[in-house]
Amino acid sequence: MHILIIEDEPELRRQITERLKRESWVAEGSGDGQEGLYLASEYSFDAAIVDLGLPGLSGLEIIRQLRAKESLLPILILTARDRWQDKVEGLEAGADDYLVKPFHSEELLARLRALVRRAAGTASRELRIGPLRLDLNAEQVWIEERPVELTAYEYRLLELLATSRGKILSKQALADRLYPHDEDRESNVIEVLVxxxxxxxxxxxxxxPIETLRSRGYRLALAEDAHEDGGG
Incomplete structure (x- = not known):
C-alpha cells in the first residue's frame, strides 16, 4: 500500500514511515499543510494520515479541500487534542477515522487496513474511462470494445493509472507499487512497461492514452467523462 503522512513532527513522521516500511508498505511524508494538500491532490495514495495541527494549512482545511474536489482518499486523523469537539470537526470535515496521540503503532496499522478494506469494498467492479473499460475482478481490458491482452504487470500498471483518476504517478511510485520487494529493479523497467x-x-x-510529464511521471490521458458501473 502507498500511504501519505502529513505530520509536522519529524521524529513521529520518521517513526510512522519506518513502521509502515516494515509492513512492506510505501510511505511518503510532508510536514507542511500546503505541500501535503498538493501531494494528496496530484498523486495516488491508498490512504492518508493527516495531523490536525499543521503549518501552512490545517489538517481540517486539507480534508475539506480534498472532499470539495470529490476525492475519495481514505483519511485517518492524527491529533494530540482530546476534546471530543475536535474529533467531531475532523469527521464532519470528511475524515474517515481518527487516532489520538500518543498511540500504539499496531492500532495505527489496524485502522489503516480497515480504511483501505472499506474503500476497496465500495469500489465498483467495472471502470470505464472514455474508450477504455476495465473489469477489476476478472482483470480484463477492452478499448472501444476490442479486448486487449496484457501481461500481469501491464495490467497492474494500467489499473494503477486508471484508478488514480488522472493523477500523476512518478516512475518511483509505480516501481514501488509494482515491485515492492525488488530493490534491484532496473530504472528503465517502468519506461519499458509504459x-x-x-x-x-x-x-x-x-x-x-498515457501522457508523460517530464521529470514528474505518467498519467492516463483519455477522455474526462469517466464513470464507474457497479453492475460488473
Missing part, C-alpha cells in the same frame, strides 16, 4: 502498454492500447497511434 511503452508496451501504449502499443497494445493504441496500435494505430490515434488515442495517446
Amino acid at each position: 511503452g508496451r502498454l501504449r502499443r497494445k492500447l493504441d496500435p494505430e497511434g490515434q488515442l495517446s
Whole structure:
C-alpha cells in the first residue's frame, strides 16, 4: 500500500514511515499543510494520515479541500487534542477515522487496513474511462470494445493509472507499487512497461492514452467523462 503522512513532527513522521516500511508498505511524508494538500491532490495514495495541527494549512482545511474536489482518499486523523469537539470537526470535515496521540503503532496499522478494506469494498467492479473499460475482478481490458491482452504487470500498471483518476504517478511510485520487494529493479523497467502498454492500447497511434510529464511521471490521458458501473 502507498500511504501519505502529513505530520509536522519529524521524529513521529520518521517513526510512522519506518513502521509502515516494515509492513512492506510505501510511505511518503510532508510536514507542511500546503505541500501535503498538493501531494494528496496530484498523486495516488491508498490512504492518508493527516495531523490536525499543521503549518501552512490545517489538517481540517486539507480534508475539506480534498472532499470539495470529490476525492475519495481514505483519511485517518492524527491529533494530540482530546476534546471530543475536535474529533467531531475532523469527521464532519470528511475524515474517515481518527487516532489520538500518543498511540500504539499496531492500532495505527489496524485502522489503516480497515480504511483501505472499506474503500476497496465500495469500489465498483467495472471502470470505464472514455474508450477504455476495465473489469477489476476478472482483470480484463477492452478499448472501444476490442479486448486487449496484457501481461500481469501491464495490467497492474494500467489499473494503477486508471484508478488514480488522472493523477500523476512518478516512475518511483509505480516501481514501488509494482515491485515492492525488488530493490534491484532496473530504472528503465517502468519506461519499458509504459511503452508496451501504449502499443497494445493504441496500435494505430490515434488515442495517446498515457501522457508523460517530464521529470514528474505518467498519467492516463483519455477522455474526462469517466464513470464507474457497479453492475460488473
